[in-house]
Amino acid sequence: MNLNVLKKAFFCNSQLKSRTVFLILTGVTFLIRFPFFFRDYVDRDESTFILLGQSWVDGYLPYTQLWDLKPPLTFAFFASIIYVFGKSFIAIRLFGALLVAITAFYTYKIGTKITTNQISLWASLFCIVLLSLFGSLQGVMSEHICMAFFIPALYLIASKKGPVWLFTSGLLMGVVVMVKLNMAYPILLIGLFLCYEIFNRKNSIKPLEVLSFGTGIIVVVLLTILPYYINNQFQIWWDSVILASLEYTEARRFPIFKLAPTFILIGGFLYYCWKKGIISFKKRTSILLWVAIIGVLISFFKGGRVNGHYLIQVHPMLVILVAIMIHQLYHQSKRTIPKSFLFILLLIPVESYLEYVNVVKSKIARGTFFNGEGFSVPFYIKENHLDTENILFFGYHIGYWNLSELPPSLASTHPSNICREELYPFFNNPRRNSMEELQFLMEELRPKTVVVRKGRLVFDKLEIEENEYINAYLARYYKVEATVENAEILKRLEGL
Structure with a gap:
């Protein structure tokens, strides 16, 4: 043409x-x-x-x-x-x-x-x-x-x-x-x-x-x-x-x-x-x-x-x-x-131009056109043989797909669904509310590896109680294993 x-x-x-x-x-x-x-x-x-x-x-x-x-x-x-x-x-x-x-x-x-x-x-x-x-x-x-x-x-x-x-x-x-x-x-x-x-x-x-x-x-x-x-x-x-x-x-x-x-x-x-x-x-x-x-x-x-x-x-x-x-x-x-x-x-399509540049930079820096934490975080986890049993992605949850893993519960399929407790009855969630769901995920399943977005709240800013709980829990029981781009990979402390 x-x-x-x-x-x-x-x-x-x-x-x-x-x-x-x-x-x-x-x-x-x-x-x-x-x-x-x-x-x-x-x-x-x-x-x-x-x-x-x-x-x-x-x-x-x-x-x-x-x-x-x-x-x-x-x-x-x-x-x-x-x-x-x-x-x-x-x-x-x-x-x-x-x-x-x-x-x-x-x-x-x-x-x-x-x-x-x-x-x-x-x-x-x-x-x-x-x-x-x-x-x-x-x-x-x-x-x-x-x-x-x-x-x-x-x-x-x-x-x-x-x-x-x-x-x-x-x-x-x-x-x-x-x-x-x-x-x-x-x-x-x-x-x-x-x-x-x-x-x-x-x-x-x-x-x-x-x-x-x-x-x-x-x-x-x-x-x-x-x-x-x-x-x-x-x-x-x-x-x-x-x-x-x-x-x-x-x-x-x-x-x-x-x-x-x-x-x-x-x-x-x-x-x-x-x-x-x-x-x-x-x-x-x-x-x-x-x-x-x-x-x-x-x-x-x-x-x-x-x-x-x-x-x-x-x-x-x-x-x-x-x-x-x-x-x-x-x-x-x-x-x-x-x-x-x-x-x-x-x-008008300036976003596309910028993304073309980003793709080229990724190829030069990492040897691959694919970019983003959804790729780099699973790659790090595989390379360093981190435990993926009950792995929990609070951010970049496409990582489950690239690791061939599943979210640990129905409510955590989409991270924000954890706080949509009004929906729990419709998939027969045995937990009654978001705090019980979080306690189940963190205190019963005890994932060895958790991924969060660096410098950002895990949940929406309006979810005050949930953010306070998860921040305190992660600070006490996890350490930062690595920072990969804008993601933090957290590893559960031994014996806890």
């Missing part, structure tokens, strides 16, 4: 083949995300998903050997990659990049139904940026997985007719909800919109099509239940997927002032789009985008939380409207694009 093709793609309002667009978006995604293929972890959630994926490959259904608060198809994504490629960070990150490229491509496809190809391509390009940079988005998050199914499903609803296509869309939406349960809200609103269209004579959608859509969703949900039902473990699925999520939502709500900025900004933008005609309620695709965005915002409100990576669930729809708005404002101002614009664009 030469520069003329790229110039035609981004600066000329001309028709491009879908294959060409997909190759452009895949190439951009790969360039931005490639240096992170060699990082041990980007977000601790990703490490947890990998651990549960490995457990599934080893023959244990999610929530039985290890436990985390996500629907099962999140772990199925990682399990399928591990099953085929083994313990490969590159394979996981490569398929993560493919998820982003698919999401961006169907963002483009949706955009072409309400605006020009050029604007749609720019929207999809910035979709890649928003799904890959700024924070902990370079890894593979559950939001990346769900949007790679949600956006194609939305495109099918916007562009295809007939029961088969709506059933296919329903299957994709079923995957979405079994990856991110909160996406049930936008899916429900979309379903209600389809029901409304049955009675709207301007549209030709039939009841059978809506029924096919709902059937597709139900089929996927039932398929996730099936292995638990066969093994007489349906209650585990129900407790872990449904009841635990509801309890977590009620127990971990943000104060309203933390939620307000997101709702004010997005709500204000949607109102502006409506007033300026950017959202045309005469166009079915525009209505679907609006419905999807509102549904995601409702899910944020009901969940009581908005973290940075949650916004992945709204960016693909929102970025189309933003691109249309910028295009309108640009033409209204009648200005030419300054030459510095391209230079600014090239500066």
Whole structure:
């Protein structure tokens, strides 16, 4: 692909083949995300998903050997990659990049139904940026997985007719909800919109099509239940997927002032789009985008939380409207694009440039492109033959995977879950609260080796009692065996 093709793609309002667009978006995604293929972890959630994926490959259904608060198809994504490629960070990150490229491509496809190809391509390009940079988005998050199914499903609803296509869309939406349960809200609103269209004579959608859509969703949900039902473990699925999520939502709500900025900004933008005609309620695709965005915002409100990576669930729809708005404002101002614009664009993925440098430095210093404590700490432990029985990672817990070890308890699968005692009843934890869990880990299991993050609290600063206990216990019964990058490897004192 030469520069003329790229110039035609981004600066000329001309028709491009879908294959060409997909190759452009895949190439951009790969360039931005490639240096992170060699990082041990980007977000601790990703490490947890990998651990549960490995457990599934080893023959244990999610929530039985290890436990985390996500629907099962999140772990199925990682399990399928591990099953085929083994313990490969590159394979996981490569398929993560493919998820982003698919999401961006169907963002483009949706955009072409309400605006020009050029604007749609720019929207999809910035979709890649928003799904890959700024924070902990370079890894593979559950939001990346769900949007790679949600956006194609939305495109099918916007562009295809007939029961088969709506059933296919329903299957994709079923995957979405079994990856991110909160996406049930936008899916429900979309379903209600389809029901409304049955009675709207301007549209030709039939009841059978809506029924096919709902059937597709139900089929996927039932398929996730099936292995638990066969093994007489349906209650585990129900407790872990449904009841635990509801309890977590009620127990971990943000104060309203933390939620307000997101709702004010997005709500204000949607109102502006409506007033300026950017959202045309005469166009079915525009209505679907609006419905999807509102549904995601409702899910944020009901969940009581908005973290940075949650916004992945709204960016693909929102970025189309933003691109249309910028295009309108640009033409209204009648200005030419300054030459510095391209230079600014090239500066956006600065995180990727820095990571390329980090990868090269790692190769020069250590002889490997792979970098991070998730690699260096297990390497030190192996080289120095430290005891790994009941080893406990309070930080860098991807180290379990690289050591072929397991977290010592279900609650410690994700270190922060130790302090989420409201979830204990849903995986039948015999300990009643986080202090009892910590006492079990430290005083009964007595791990010979503990890994912590150097100079940082083990738990969130709000967990005062837990931090005081673990700090005092580690100071009394452990010594620092080694400091490896930003990790401290602690060794239990002899006879204690």
